[in-house]
Amino acid sequence: MLSSLIKYSFRKFKVSETKRHELNYLFWECTTRCNLNCLHCGSDCSKNSVNKDMPAEDFFEAIDTIKRIPQNFTVVFTGGEPLLRKDLELCGKELRRRGFKWSMVSNGHLYDKERHISLLNAGIGALTISLDGLKESHNWLRNNEKSFDKVMNAVQLAASSNRLNFDIVTCVNQRNINELEQIKKLLISKNVKAWRLFTIIPIGRAVHNPELLLTDNQLVQLMDFIAACRKSKEIDIKFSCEGYVGKYEPLVRDSFFFCRAGINIGSILIDGSISACPNIARSFSQGNIYKDNFYSVWDNKFQPFRNRDWTRIGQCKTCKDFKDCQGNGLHNWHGEKNNVLVCHKEKIETATYREHR
């Protein structure tokens, strides 16, 4: 009874948030250059990206169209690797001058003491660094033998700052799934307070490497690990909001599944496209800052994000959990969009069914 009321309230809350569609979180794909060549990269970034970095003034011109700045509005620098931009701190300071907060997602490779200080000086407020396993498995995924050591240096610096709201993300795959307990201990020993776990979906380079994708049983193993760790409260651990996980929904994150792409989350991509999370198919773009008014696009378009009835196709068509899932995370819709790419709930149910047979 209580759980039904909670679920019902949350559905109503989602409807209300969708109607309100307050822009709280804006990704800026400020570069697609990258200093690593990761096996799982969803955006196929490279050292010599075909796209030039977006000039800062073009980005500022776009965000200056925002009429009502919500209290928690944050600009998140993403890439590529944002630290390759030499004007990153200038951009950050300029955002703060306008009253915006800013943060950054980084692979940590260039995050040394000097950069840590200059970013803090420029008013960075939050940071996410990727750590994808113990030394061997991390360096394998990151395709770089120095990456682990550099990331650990970055982690130490970030964790030393009380100012930064900082977390670690880990892409869980077949090489690191059995290392999670050791990774947890490592993070706690480095004073890391928050850890977010992802799976890798078959897009970008990951399409051609099945070792990156978890089996159904391994996904359940991951859910059980997160649920158990959340009980012990040694570290603030959660599953990312990448997908609806059925019976594990209340157990693996702070909130029920809610893909806020296009509802509270927007993006300005490298070519000026206006969209939501950068890992969502580029065909979802709703406009372009070089020809449209950014805020007008945010306020008036984004229908496929704010009305997800169109995802009632393929296996979602008859799913009894559709009201809570609504087609899973939107980054799971690619190509012709005839079916969801990954259904976490189905994988979990399949593994559970096999176990009980």
Add this chain to the structure above:
Amino acid sequence: MKRNVIRQIVGGLSLTSAMFVFQACYGTPQDFGLDLLIEGQVKSKTSGLPIKGIKVSVADNMQYTWTNEEGEFSFYTEMLEELTLRFQDVDSIKNGLHVDKDTVLTDLSKDIYLDIVLEEK
């Protein structure tokens, strides 16, 4: 206002703690804005002219910056109850020789502008 109250009630009824403070799946945690902007200018007591190249650092913290051609500095730092700023002439005779100075800041509830005067050695 009314809509916001309804939003809070509906959100609260679903008993989740992260209703209004979320993070995108490939994004960062939220920034709770726990810093302040400290800026100012450093001048010479004798000449009244701005001093370039003074190291401005936060005691008990690794943050520092340098004054520019106009003797100006600017940086964000953690919001504490009290902090000590250290002004050091570390470039030998390049921009004159000045006596180091510490300044204790106690009202850190809002951004701060400082006029700092350094004596010559």
